Amino acid sequence: MTHRSKLLGAAGILALAVLGANPAHAAGTTAGSTITNTVSVAFQVGGISQTGTSASDTLTVDRKVNVTVAEVGTTTTTVSPGQTSAVTTFSVTNSSNAVLDFALTGLQQTGGTAAHSGTDSFDVTNVRIYRDANANGIYDSGTDTLVTYLDELAADGTATVFVVSDVPLSLATGSVAAVTLTATGREGGASGSTGAALVQTTGGNTAGMDTVFADGAGATDSARDAAYSAKDDYTVLAAALSAAKTSRIISDPVNLTTNPKMIPGATIEYCIAVSNASGSATATSIDVNDPLPANITYDSAYGIKTNGTVVSGVCQADGAGSGTFASNTVSGTLASVAAGETKTVLFRATIN
Ligand SMILES: [Ca+2]
Ligand SMILES: [Ca+2]
Numbered sequence: 001m002t003h004r005s006k007l008l009g010a011a012g013i014l015a016l017a018v019l020g021a022n023p024a025h026a027a028g029t030t031a032g033s034t035i036t037n038t039v040s041v042a043f044q045v046g047g048i049s050q051t052g053t054s055a056s057d058t059l060t061v062d063r064k065v066n067v068t069v070a071e072v073g074t075t076t077t078t079v080s081p082g083q084t085s086a087v088t089t090f091s092v093t094n095s096s097n098a099v100l101d102f103a104l105t106g107l108q109q110t111g112g113t114a115a116h117s118g119t120d121s122f123d124v125t126n127v128r129i130y131r132d133a134n135a136n137g138i139y140d141s142g143t144d145t146l147v148t149y150l151d152e153l154a155a156d157g158t159a160t161v162f163v164v165s166d167v168p169l170s171l172a173t174g175s176v177a178a179v180t181l182t183a184t185g186r187e188g189g190a191s192g193s194t195g196a197a198l199v200q201t202t203g204g205n206t207a208g209m210d211t212v213f214a215d216g217a218g219a220t221d222s223a224r225d226a227a228y229s230a231k232d233d234y235t236v237l238a239a240a241l242s243a244a245k246t247s248r249i250i251s252d253p254v255n256l257t258t259n260p261k262m263i264p265g266a267t268i269e270y271c272i273a274v275s276n277a278s279g280s281a282t283a284t285s286i287d288v289n290d291p292l293p294a295n296i297t298y299d300s301a302y303g304i305k306t307n308g309t310v311v312s313g314v315c316q317a318d319g320a321g322s323g324t325f326a327s328n329t330v331s332g333t334l335a336s337v338a339a340g341e342t343k344t345v346l347f348r349a350t351i352n
């Protein structure tokens with residue numbers, strides 16, 4: 001190793017030591033720290049060095065408060081009517097040069113443009129805010145922490161926050177609920193409790209640590225108010241089921257199957273067709289129950305065919321599934337009906 005490289009190595013170690021003692025933040029020098037600058041003055045009299053003099057200046061770094069809130073992801077949260085604990089995710093970043101607490105509020109919007117393409121048309125319920133305790137970016141019920149504020153968020157620190165809500169029943173596809181998450185800077189106070197409201201220093205610079213609000217204007221907050229907000233929204237994807245019930249004559253005891261008529265003893269075929277509108281969510285576990293009137297008798301020999309199709313408006317006897325008959329009621333379950341799809345429950349009865 002040359003003398004020059006030894007010097008460089010020593011300088012590098014020194015630089016690392018300085019970084020370790022006072023880490024460089026994007027947020028800048030830590031608020032409240034002091035910067036001392038000392039000047040030394042050397043001089044000679046008659047060519048002989050004299051005792052020099054020095055002077056120093058110490059200043060206190062003031063506190064710059066800055067926070068941002070951003071939706072994580074770029075799309076609406078798709079929800080089902082009646083869904084509980086629907087999650088939308090935000091990040092809160094403390095860009096201040098100080099450790100701070102941040103009060104969190106999740107507010108509903110009433111009408112107006114939502115976060116994405118829609119217009120707010122309903123409110124979610126039971127709005128809660130959770131901090132991502134295990135830092136995996138995913139809401140984990142029972143693990144992530146229900147909070148009203150972020151405690152002791154470090155300078156340059158980011159926390160993931162989940163707004164968790166319930167969705168009312170009976171909402172149509174395309175219904176939108178917008179929510180706004182606002183983070184408001186507070187004094188750090190003690191760990192485990194939220195500090196006092198931040199107060200911006202008015203008037204001139206003081207010798208102590210002054211406070212300057214440097215945040216921008218978010219979705220609903222103003223610039224330089226120690227707060228920031230962002231919107232996201234929930235969009236409903238519902239199923240839109242409709243049912244149609246039709247009957248046709250199969251045979252009668254006189255004409256048999258040639259031009260049969262609806263006389264006593266005739267066999268009727270009933271078809272219940274369940275359709276789901278295009279653009280809807282897939283409906284599942286669809287239970288069809290049809291109590292039979294007193295003047296017809298269920299045809300147990302034919303049985304009940306489920307999951308059949310309809311071709312050109314005509315029910316097909318192609319259902320592979322079977323149903324049940326109990327308490328004079330025909331029952332069939334369709335596992336699922338997707339958007340734009342129709343499935344049937346088919347059975348026969350005779351006229352008494
Ligand atoms: Ca709303
Ligand atoms: Ca989590």
Ligand SMILES: [Ca+2]
Binds near residue numbers: 101188194
């Ligand atoms: Ca605190």
Ligand SMILES: [Ca+2]
Binds near residue numbers: 225
């Ligand atoms: Ca602001």
